[in-house]
Amino acid sequence: MFVYLFAIIGCAQSPSAEQTLGRYLELSDAGRHQQFGEILAGEAMDAAMQANQILEELELIQSGQTEFFDLEQTGDNSWSFCLDVSNTKIFDKSGSDLTPTNRPGQLPMTMTLESFGSSKKITELEIRRLQGC
Amino acid sequence: MLIETIIFSCSAAGAVLGGCNDSCETTIGASEVVICADQGGQSSESEKTETNNPGLPWSPPPPWILCQQYVSGGVEIPTFGKIWVKVREGSRPCLEQKPYIPIPSPPSSTSKTVEVVNIESVQEIFRTSPSVPFAYVQPAERYYDEQFVFRVKRVSQVKSGELFGEPVSVRFIPRGATWSFGKSGFEVSHIFGEKGDFSANAAVTFQVDYKPLGESWVVDAGSISVSSNSLLVTALPLPRETRLVG
Numbered sequence: 001m002f003v004y005l006f007a008i009i010g011c012a013q014s015p016s017a018e019q020t021l022g023r024y025l026e027l028s029d030a031g032r033h034q035q036f037g038e039i040l041a042g043e044a045m046d047a048a049m050q051a052n053q054i055l056e057e058l059e060l061i062q063s064g065q066t067e068f069f070d071l072e073q074t075g076d077n078s079w080s081f082c083l084d085v086s087n088t089k090i091f092d093k094s095g096s097d098l099t100p101t102n103r104p105g106q107l108p109m110t111m112t113l114e115s116f117g118s119s120k121k122i123t124e125l126e127i128r129r130l131q132g133c
Numbered sequence: 134m135l136i137e138t139i140i141f142s143c144s145a146a147g148a149v150l151g152g153c154n155d156s157c158e159t160t161i162g163a164s165e166v167v168i169c170a171d172q173g174g175q176s177s178e179s180e181k182t183e184t185n186n187p188g189l190p191w192s193p194p195p196p197w198i199l200c201q202q203y204v205s206g207g208v209e210i211p212t213f214g215k216i217w218v219k220v221r222e223g224s225r226p227c228l229e230q231k232p233y234i235p236i237p238s239p240p241s242s243t244s245k246t247v248e249v250v251n252i253e254s255v256q257e258i259f260r261t262s263p264s265v266p267f268a269y270v271q272p273a274e275r276y277y278d279e280q281f282v283f284r285v286k287r288v289s290q291v292k293s294g295e296l297f298g299e300p301v302s303v304r305f306i307p308r309g310a311t312w313s314f315g316k317s318g319f320e321v322s323h324i325f326g327e328k329g330d331f332s333a334n335a336a337v338t339f340q341v342d343y344k345p346l347g348e349s350w351v352v353d354a355g356s357i358s359v360s361s362n363s364l365l366v367t368a369l370p371l372p373r374e375t376r377l378v379g
Contacts, residue, residue: 028145044144051146066145088149100151107148127143127153 017079017113018071020120024048025066029088031055041116042123060098064088070133077114082133083107106133161341161355165262166303170296170346200227261292263305266337268361277329277368280322285310285335285361287319296346304350305339305357325368335361 015023024039033052040048055062064087071081086105090098112124143153160167222230268285275281290305311317313333314325325331341355 025145047147048144051144051150051152054150054152055146060150062146062149066149083145083148085145085148090150103151104148104153107143107153109143125143125145 015120017073017111017120020113020122021068021071021079021081021111024122025068028052029062029065031062038119039121040123041114041121044111044122044125047125059093061091061093062088063091074110078110078112080108080110080128083109084133108133159343159345159351159354161357164357164359165260166341166343166355166357168259168296168301168303168343168345170257170301198222198227198230200225201229257296259294259296259301259303261294261303263290263292263337263339263357263359266307266310266335266359266361268333268335268364270333270364270366273365274367274369276371277325277327278371280324281366281368282320282322283312283333283335283364284320285337290339299346300344301346302344304342304344306342307337308340308356309338310335310361311338325366328368328370330365330367332363332365334363337361 020039024036027033027035027039028048031052033049036045036048036052054060066088067084068081069084071079074080084106085103088099090100092098108128110124110126110128111122113120114123147153159169266285266288268283270281270283272281287307287310289307291302292305293300293302295301307319309317310319312321312323312335314323314331316323319335323333336358337360338356338358340353341357342350342352343354344350
């Protein structure tokens with residue numbers, strides 16, 4: 001029994017960068033900021049909570065899904081990717097479309113993942129300037 | 134000093150809100166300088182309280198609209214960028230117009246609002262890089278045990294442009310050169326020591342100064358390294374020694 005449990009624990013892998021990022025976007029799109037702590041920490045957490053606070057204060061609603069592509073590992077803990085928000089819209093509570101007209105649809109970004117015990121969390125999420133998607 | 138391309142934290146929701154635009158600032162990258170200036174946006178026009186003239190009948194003002202103009206402030210002189218301005222309907226000619234939809238204000242006035250309420254601001258960007266430094270060698274062919282003299286021109290460059298009709302400039306001052314065969318300097322001698330065809334070029338490091346919009350020069354803001362043209366040289370085998378026997 002002990003051996004069996006040990007084998008299960010030993011085989012349990014922390015989620016990949018792709019899974020972590022995918023999970024974050026899923027939670028963000030759903031506005032489930034209560035669960036951000038599972039996958040975010042540090043500056044990434046602060047930025048995500050700040051954006052969420054703006055949405056709540058202005059009673060704005062996000063529809064559609066954010067996606068990512070071209071995920072590449074660029075360092076021990078860092079990855080680059082393109083964030084695609086072109087399929088999302090922002091509405092106010094009366095249903096008016098307030099999606100910013102000058103919003104970039106695809107953003108070149110970088111993320112840093114750090115280990116917290118057995119899990120990995122996104123600690124930094126930043127724009128890569130002078131680079132495109 | 135090389136400024137990293139990373140500039141600020143963002144989030145998925147922030148990107149959806151349009152709050153993850155590149156910040157409009159000067160960036161010195163690995164190979165180019167980007168000067169950004171912005172103009173316009175929601176905050177450029179403040180609402181004024183109209184004073185009622187006694188005795189005149191009051192009529193409601195025309196509704197607010199969003200009026201698109203060139204950044205020059207009109208519709209007559211086309212410019213690179215366009216701007217949306219919140220104005221009263223009919224108060225000025227517009228390239229295009231659309232209804233102004235007020236966005237609900239947050240309970241407390243904070244700077245965060247600007248990120249969302251910012252309807253459209255116009256950014257103009259001036260990007261520039263140093264021209265390729267000119268390198269040359271004398272002679273291009275020589276015995277392999279002789280010196281080749283490599284030179285790369287040490288010339289400052291000033292690149293100028295306009296942002297919103299105002300001049301901006303970037304100055305590139307050559308500060309050092311490193312040759313592909315390992316030596317440093319704007320003029321170096323080199324002996325290849327073996328016969329063959331060799332290519333060489335110099336990586337010239339430029340100090341970057343820039344003059345942003347409406348401000349004075351910012352000196353030594355960073356550095357950029359640019360490779361010169363490639364030079365091909367031939368190191369000839371030594372001539373055979375002829376001995377007269379007899």
